Amino acid sequence: MSNPSLLILPGDGIGPEVMAEVRRIIDWYGTARGMVFDVSEDLVGGCAYDKHGTPLHDDTMAKAQEVDAVLLGAVGGPKYDALDFSVKPERGLLRLRKEMDLFANLRPAQCFDALADFSSLKKDVVAGLDIMIVRELTSGIYFGEPRGIIEEGNERVGINTQRYTESEIDRVARSAFELAMKRNKKLCSMEKANVMESGILWREVVTEVGKDYPEVELSHMYADAGAMQLTRWPKQFDVIVTDNLFGDMLSDLAAMLTGSLGMLPSASLGAPMANGRPKALYEPVHGSAPDIAGQGKANPIACILSFAMALRYSFDQGAEADRLEKAVEAVLADGKRTADLLGEEGVQPVTTSEMGTAILEKL
């Protein structure tokens, strides 16, 4: 049997430096645990535009379709702000999501004990927080047609279309129920069914799918109330399922509650491939942070934990994922902190690669 394959797309800004630490971890798994991956690397985002005039070359897209999993760093930067919409760095990421049909975006928002003080929220509100947001990632207003800026009368009109089919809602709802079954059997679905017909259909289909999961306690909440409740008392939630646009905002909000964005991974999963593994892309929740790129200040943990998610969801190596997550926790417990997490007394500042080394030592 051939080795599992990984396509690494470091991207822009701090992407390459955090991904460099992940590569060391991947190498460790090969040497120490006999889990050898076939790793290839390519461009996405601004750096791909610089080289090819497009944020994602067709060859890269084709490679992404073939591998067992894609690991992505981050895309974007001020250098590309003036580019046309169609070639902006983000389009590379959106194309990957759409063409790989990665409909279920899993975003854990977990508050690490050692870091609870970093949250802008009170410690008792966030300590021990561990929720999972499942965001629909390939449809909705991100991709709906018609879209664009048109002329009408004497003025321009900006148009986007929110569009959800029953089957699109059904499949992401099933992913969320499956996750809920493995966790606390509590699922909250969020939309604006009081204002949007697409939200009405969303609520209906999720309710219908729920009949196949009678053990899961399903609730519904308007997305604005959801934003409020996440802020007020996030521990009332376990798994949340929502659409692409609401998921974008709610998962970022949930991430910020934990106070440590540099720590949070994500997985974007599609349908099973011929080998049974789901199409998959793993990326940190944080962005490309061009202001700190190249200074050894970036926190590689979100990207490393994204690889842990790959071990769990693509390669069925839950125990190895646990091992990696425990190594990260142990390093934090030792007081080692990258620049984004300084401020407390008695902690030890480390660079991006020192953090990688510390995690390797714990492994």
Added chain:
Amino acid sequence: MSNPSLLILPGDGIGPEVMAEVRRIIDWYGTARGMVFDVSEDLVGGCAYDKHGTPLHDDTMAKAQEVDAVLLGAVGGPKYDALDFSVKPERGLLRLRKEMDLFANLRPAQCFDALADFSSLKKDVVAGLDIMIVRELTSGIYFGEPRGIIEEGNERVGINTQRYTESEIDRVARSAFELAMKRNKKLCSMEKANVMESGILWREVVTEVGKDYPEVELSHMYADAGAMQLTRWPKQFDVIVTDNLFGDMLSDLAAMLTGSLGMLPSASLGAPMANGRPKALYEPVHGSAPDIAGQGKANPIACILSFAMALRYSFDQGAEADRLEKAVEAVLADGKRTADLLGEEGVQPVTTSEMGTAILEKL
């Protein structure tokens, strides 16, 4: 000259009881300050549906168009959950906003010193917070066509349309810049220009309008980053301008930061009428809270402060608005608290109407 006219729409749930306290305040202004209002009252929401089979009768709509200002309590309740979309209580509110063309929704998020402990955020993050969100209220995905649930192939598809014309963006941007000029001359505009063409147009038009306000420092932020930054350090903002849907979520989030939803008013303003006053509707940010209705537990302050906003924005009585706001602060400083704000040591629990009485005494 005839007296200024007010249409009062108490609505559902706690609406009637909080509005009863506002009526006492209005009466006080007549007796003690010689500011007599012509007040009429009517139905909106579930109670209007119960009586007329529609959440807003045409006669009520006509009256709302004629008066100088509308005061609304709250709409909705579980009793109406199963109603068809077209007659849900919310449709009454949405019809008022749309037909009165109330394009600028002003939502202050202010943290009252005496209540800072109620926030789920750390005290230093929210103490002294005073920001203003200007939400576009008559367009965007709330009203765009086509919309609905259609059959396509073998399944249903839910569709909504986000649609913004240049002039719609222009006018709400101007409202926001005008407000920024009266405050700290700092305006942040939020959209998803990285994903939505309507966001690109939004950003362009706001930037263009900004040329007429060179003193205002204008910035742009993606709405997901906006949700994060509001959570991380809300005091970085002064005025925020955003579209209908993002504004729905971001203003609710901002409201929750303050920890005291029962305190927050809002104003929805349209174009000037023949008498120079803007079309206007004032309502508390909180909902109809059917679970506590009729028990004297509701906090009337948000509704009372909405009337203060009416004094300021409809009747040019800034000094009288200040007087009312100071009376509210004085009552809080005395330690009087409705049921939503209990929990601290040494405060004095009061009912809805006792809170009204206490505020009247301070006036």
